[in-house]
Amino acid sequence: xxxxxxxxxxxxxxxxxxxxxxxxxxxxxxxxxxxxxxxxxxxxxxxxxxxxxxxxxxxxxxxxxxxxxxxxxxxxxxxxxxxxxxxxxxxxxxxxxxxxxxxxxxxxxxxxxxxxxxxxxxxxxxxxxxxxxxxxxxxxxxxxxxxxxxxxxxxxxxxxxxxxxxxxxxxxxxxxxxxxxxxxxxxxxxxxxxxxxxxxxxxxxxxxxxxxxxxxxxxxxxxxxxxxxxxxxxxxxxxxxxxxxxxxxxxxxxxxxxxxxxxxxxxxxxxxxxxxxxxxxxxxxxxxxxxxxxxxxx
Amino acid sequence: xxxxxxxxxxxxxxxxxxxxxxxxxxxxxxxxxxxxxxxxxxxxxxxxxxxxxxxxxxxxxxxxxxxxxxxxxxxxxxxxxxxxxxxxxxxxxxxxxxxxxxxxxxxxxxxxxxxxxxxxxxxxxxxxxxxxxxxxxxxxxxxxxxxxxxxxxxxxxxxxxxxxxxxxxxxxxxxxxxxxxxxxxxxxxxxxxxxxxxxxxxxxxxxxxxxxxxxxxxxxxxxxxxxxxxxxxxxxxxxxxxxxxxxxxxxxx
Numbered sequence: 001x002x003x004x005x006x007x008x009x010x011x012x013x014x015x016x017x018x019x020x021x022x023x024x025x026x027x028x029x030x031x032x033x034x035x036x037x038x039x040x041x042x043x044x045x046x047x048x049x050x051x052x053x054x055x056x057x058x059x060x061x062x063x064x065x066x067x068x069x070x071x072x073x074x075x076x077x078x079x080x081x082x083x084x085x086x087x088x089x090x091x092x093x094x095x096x097x098x099x100x101x102x103x104x105x106x107x108x109x110x111x112x113x114x115x116x117x118x119x120x121x122x123x124x125x126x127x128x129x130x131x132x133x134x135x136x137x138x139x140x141x142x143x144x145x146x147x148x149x150x151x152x153x154x155x156x157x158x159x160x161x162x163x164x165x166x167x168x169x170x171x172x173x174x175x176x177x178x179x180x181x182x183x184x185x186x187x188x189x190x191x192x193x194x195x196x197x198x199x200x201x202x203x204x205x206x207x208x209x210x211x212x213x214x215x216x217x218x219x220x221x222x223x224x225x226x227x228x229x230x231x232x233x234x235x236x237x238x239x240x241x242x243x244x245x246x247x248x249x250x251x252x253x254x255x256x257x258x259x260x261x262x263x264x265x266x267x268x269x270x271x272x273x274x275x276x277x278x279x280x281x282x283x284x285x286x287x288x289x290x291x292x293x294x295x296x297x298x
Numbered sequence: 299x300x301x302x303x304x305x306x307x308x309x310x311x312x313x314x315x316x317x318x319x320x321x322x323x324x325x326x327x328x329x330x331x332x333x334x335x336x337x338x339x340x341x342x343x344x345x346x347x348x349x350x351x352x353x354x355x356x357x358x359x360x361x362x363x364x365x366x367x368x369x370x371x372x373x374x375x376x377x378x379x380x381x382x383x384x385x386x387x388x389x390x391x392x393x394x395x396x397x398x399x400x401x402x403x404x405x406x407x408x409x410x411x412x413x414x415x416x417x418x419x420x421x422x423x424x425x426x427x428x429x430x431x432x433x434x435x436x437x438x439x440x441x442x443x444x445x446x447x448x449x450x451x452x453x454x455x456x457x458x459x460x461x462x463x464x465x466x467x468x469x470x471x472x473x474x475x476x477x478x479x480x481x482x483x484x485x486x487x488x489x490x491x492x493x494x495x496x497x498x499x500x501x502x503x504x505x506x507x508x509x510x511x512x513x514x515x516x517x518x519x520x521x522x523x524x525x526x527x528x529x530x531x532x533x534x535x536x537x538x539x540x541x542x543x544x545x546x547x548x549x550x551x
Contacts (some may be wrong), residue, residue, distance in 0.1 A: 016550075053405045056550035079407040089398030091312060098311070105304020106406050 005064070006031045006153050006185040007052065012061035014047055014209075021047040022058070023209040029187055029202070034179070036196040037189040039206035040293045045189040046086060048206070049157050053083060066152055079108055082146030086157040086189075088138045092131035096124055096141060100148075107149040115148040121174070136167045143171070147178050153185045160192050168192060172199050197285040205292050213260075213292050217285070223261055224288045230254040230276040239273070242266045247291050258283070258291035301408060302416055309420035313386070317424050320382050324432030327374045332440040335362055363449060367518055370436055371455045376462075376512040379429050383463045384487045386421045387470025391546060392480035401551040410546045414471075418539060421467055426460045455514035457523060461531035462512045466491060468538035475545045505530075 007029040014022040022044045029035045037045050050056045052065050054074035063070045065077045090099045096119075104110045119126065122140040133141065139159060146154060156175070160168040172195050179186055190196050196203075203220055205213040213220065228251070229235065235255045240248055244266045246258040254277070259266060263280070270278055283291070310317075339359040347355055358364055370376075391414070394400040403413060433456055441448045470487040477483045491508060498507020505511070511531065516524040 050401075050551065055401055055404060075407055075409060078405060081405075083405040085398070085402060085405065087398040087401070089402050091308065091399060092397075093312070094308075102304050102308050103406065105307070106301045106403070106408050108407055 004031055005029065006033070006066060007035075007187060008062075008064045009048065009211075010062045012048070012051065012063050013059045014044075014051060014056065015059055020209055022051075022061075025061070025206070025210050027204045027211040027214050029185060029204070031185050032183045033202045034176075034186040034188065034200045035202040035204060036200035037187060037204050037206065038191075038193070038196065038289055043206040043293075044209040045206055046157055047209075049083075049155055049187075049189060052155065053078060053081065079149075080152045082149060082151035082154045084139070084142045084146045084154075084156045084159050086161065088142040090130045090138075090141065093129060095127050095129050096133070097126040099130060099141065100126075100144070103145045104148070109149045111148055111150050114150070115144055118144045118147065118174075118178075136163050136171070139163060139167075139171060140174075143174065150182075151184065153187065154179060155187045155189075157189045158191065159188065160190065160195055168195055175199075193284075193286040193289055203285070205289065207293055213288070220288060221283065221285070224283050224291075225259050225263060226281040226283055226287065227257040227259055227263070227266070227270070228254055228277070228279040228281065229257065229270055230278075231270075231273060232275065236269070236273050239266065239269050242269060258287070301412065305408070305413065305416040306420055309417055310424075313420070313424060316386065317428065320386075320424075320428045321431060323382075324375070324378060324428055325435050327378060328370075328432045328436035329439045331366065331369055331374060331436060332443050335365055335444075339365070362444070363451070366436070366440065366449060366452060367455070368513070370433070370452065371459060372509060372513040375429065375432065375436075376459060376509050379425065379459070379463050379512075380466050380491060380508060382428065383425055383467040384470045384484055384491070386425055387467045387487065388474055388484040389480040390417050390421060390471050390474045391542075392474040392477060392483050395478065395549075395551070396480070404551065410549075411543055414475075414543050414546050418468070418471055418542075421471070422464045425463050425467055429460050429463055430456060451518070451521075454517040454521065454523075455512070458514040458517060458527055458531070459512040461528060461535065462508050465531050465535045465538065466508060468535045468542065472538050472542040472545070475542045475549065 005028050007027075009025050009027050012022050012025040013020075025044065025048060037048065039045050047056065051058050051063055052070055054070050054077070057071060066080055068077050070077060094102070100115060104112070104115070122137075122144070124137055124140055124144070130138070130141075143159070154175070159175070160171050163171060175186070176199060188196065188200060197217070200217055202216050203214065204211050229239070230253060235248065239245070239257075242265070244259045244261050244263055246260050249256045267278065267280075342355045342359045345355070358368055391400065394403070404410060433452060437448050437450070437452060466487070469490060470483060473483040473486040474480060477486060495507050495509055497503045498505075498510050505527070511527060514524065514527070516522075516527070
């Protein structure tokens with residue numbers, strides 16, 4: 001384990017009764033990065049986040065946050081982590097001001113100036129009760145609560161779910177504006193791939209409780225491609241079963257292959273069978289996400 | 299200390315309506331008991347009661363002091379306060395777990411032990427003060443309505459009654475921690491209390507009955523606190539609280 005890792009998970013397993021939520025999750029988040037934790041529903045993203053905050057305990061494997069073991073140093077970790085949960089639950093009868101006072105009281109560090117600036121930037125009325133806040137406002141309140149203690153690591157679980165596109169963009173812009181200059185690490189769990197693509201510099205894609213793809217956004221987009229092949233006859237087995245092929249979909253007489261890694265050998269194999277046409281296409285993060293989630297093949 | 303103050307403030311602010319309603323209900327009972335004595339006595343005395351009840355009625359209704367003690371500590375105060383203790387305890391953990399506030403608080407640098415301690419202390423203090431305040435209202439009403447002095451002796455039972463209330467609150471807290479649903483926690487606590495009370499009707503087991511313990515007969519008769527009963531209640535409360543604390547520490551959110 002190196003000092004540069006903000007989060008390091010090694011072979012983490014977690015079951016809830018018969019349900020395996022995590023089965024050998026291994027990934028690493030570098031300090032200062034904005035890392036997106038992606039995956040379909042039930043992939044284990046929220047469970048992984050809960051383990052990081054010791055809201056649940058892993059069955060086996062090791063998990064460290066900011067260089068500290070999550071089970072042994074939970075309190076120290078929570079002092080340095082800001083968390084925006086998916087379910088932003090605050091006492092409904094409390095006003096915004098009272099919620100802020102409560103969280104200021106239980107946090108050991110609190111930047112009141114930052115809190116007031118964010119309140120003013122978001123135009124959040126301090127006297128309004130939590131139950132009267134819109135979903136967007138509740139998200140903004142959660143963000144103020146997470147950012148005001150000036151955490152080293154910010155964990156955001158589905159931060160823009162339920163927000164309209166304008167609010168989504170504004171919300172992400174606010175997060176970026178706050179963390180950009182301070183070198184804070186951000187772990188962002190989201191379904192909204194277009195926002196993630198704009199925001200994150202690193203991606204961890206999860207499925208069935210483990211990480212099936214990790215790397216920098218740039219590297220992933222350079223190595224994950226689509227190849228459209230129009231072969232003479234069917235798709236040769238050595239092409240279909242090539243290690244670089246993640247998934248295959250037929251499109252009339254042509255085939256659309258999602259490929260990853262070194263594609264040179266694959267393309268050589270394809271050309272050996274004199275296809276009618278071969279086309280290499282770039283993939284968006286959404287394409288990669290869908291292909292990997294469906295294919296789930298390394 | 300800063301954390302404890304912030305968490306305690308949250309608890310008292312959240313439960314202020316519950317506290318006012320509880321105080322209102324208990325105050326109404328406390329005021330009515332002395333005022334209704336003459337009327338209730340006349341009704342009972344004029345009743346054509348079976349012979350085996352007649353003596354009990356004469357004993358209880360013939361002496362205002364026994365009427366006050368028996369009805370306050372043995373019935374009205376105790377039954378109502380036990381129900382209030384269950385209502386206060388049912389949501390202490392289960393409600394905050396249901397609505398996600400518990401996970402939100404525990405993702406901050408707060409230990410589970412500290413969180414439960416503040417919640418439990420806030421509830422126990424509120425319930426004990428409700429019991430004490432309503433008893434003081436009973437004394438004041440009695441003094442004002444009857445004009446024969448303040449019946450201070452009534453207060454002798456309060457320490458024991460308050461400890462029973464806190465013990466039942468601890469029991470409900472335990473169920474609120476173990477069960478995901480607050481209604482289930484209430485029913486589990488109610489069921490356990492009813493069973494223990496029913497067992498208390500068997501003479502050798504009467505010392506385990508919450509209603510018997512709350513009526514503190516030894517304190518009435520001797521004028522001294524029943525230290526064995528008080529110590530037993532402290533041990534039971536500590537055991538229930540400690541189990542709830544252990545369960546909360548193991549809870550996965």
